[in-house]
Amino acid sequence: MNREEEIVFNYLTYKAYEEIQYEPNKQGNNRNIPPDFSIRGSIGIEVRRLNQHYITSAKTEPLEQVDFNLIPKINSLLKSYNKIDFDKSAFVMINFRRPINPNKNLLRKLKQALDDHLDSLDTSKTLYFKNLKLEMLPASTVLESAYHLGAIVDADSGGGVVSNIYKNLEVIINEKQTKVNPQLEKFDSWWLILVDYISYGLTSYDLQQLNSLPPFEHSFDKVILLSPLDLTHAVEVEL
Structure with a gap:
């Protein structure tokens, strides 16, 4: 198998x-x-x-080779905010391009930025981390968590x-x-x-x-x- x-x-x-x-x-x-x-x-x-799939003149590789390391970690981080008290929610749009390394240092920076935005969920904000961009957009209704993954834009493919x-x-x-x-x-x-x-x-x-x-x-x-x-x-x- x-x-x-x-x-x-x-x-x-x-x-x-x-x-x-x-x-x-x-x-x-x-x-x-x-x-x-x-x-x-x-x-x-x-x-x-x-x-x-991500296709270049040099190689062809599954997009999930990067996605599998990056998206689950960010999504898990976003879902962790369902354990706190919240009365507003925000959609999080992820935009990234290769190369990118979703290491512990990057995740620490993301968490700190998300923590800082909790008091401003009703306002829009964009965070930049080299080849990664997170855009927070207020949701019209309260969702399952303070942060909800709204779209993933892979600059090498693209789309919600x-x-x-x-x-x-x-x-x-x-x-x-x-x-x-x-x-x-x-x-x-x-x-x-x-x-x-x-x-x-x-x-x-x-x-x-x-x-x-x-x-x-x-x-x-x-x-x-x-x-x-x-x-x-x-x-x-x-x-």
């Missing part, structure tokens, strides 16, 4: 699904026949990472959290639909589980925004986004 398949297998085990089989259609050395997993022999499950997921979902769903089409009749139901390296776990607010967008045509009965950081954080999208 690759890393994403291991994450999904652990998720299926955590959910206590019965008769989980890995690569049920494997034929000899040919392991590229869907699905990646089956449940009770009747549900076929395809697995993939939900990601973007929801729009990025929506754009990449279309590509991935079409890709996976083509792959499973020859095997559709072999299973009563098909699921697509995507390990989410864009938001690392959608909030209820973001999921509502995503589900309000026009749906795609496909044959999957479930499309699930699973956080690579938390097996308990999985959401089903209605696209």
Whole structure:
């Protein structure tokens, strides 16, 4: 199993699904026949990472190679502010470009700046840290935390959290639909589980925004986004 398949297998085990089989259609050395997993022999499950790529003349690398080190740390820092008393909230827009090193020194500076802004959540403010910029914008309603991740703008790609997921979902769903089409009749139901390296776990607010967008045509009965950081954080999208 690759890393994403291991994450999904652990998720299926955590959910206590019965008769989980890995690569049920494997034929000899040919392991590229869907699905990646089956449940009770009747549900076929395809697995993939939900990601973007950074392409230059010198190399091609997954954007999450940097994102995985940076975004979860900032998001975790923002969520830590749900443990304090607050009566206002602010959206935090993250804008960054490579190279960037999300080390302890940077995180200390971020926390100090966020602490200093707590008394001014109803005003806008922009913080600059070399190749990283945080923009705080007042929210019209009180959210789950004093700070809420509103958008991630990767200067090497760009886009808000929801729009990025929506754009990449279309590509991935079409890709996976083509792959499973020859095997559709072999299973009563098909699921697509995507390990989410864009938001690392959608909030209820973001999921509502995503589900309000026009749906795609496909044959999957479930499309699930699973956080690579938390097996308990999985959401089903209605696209």
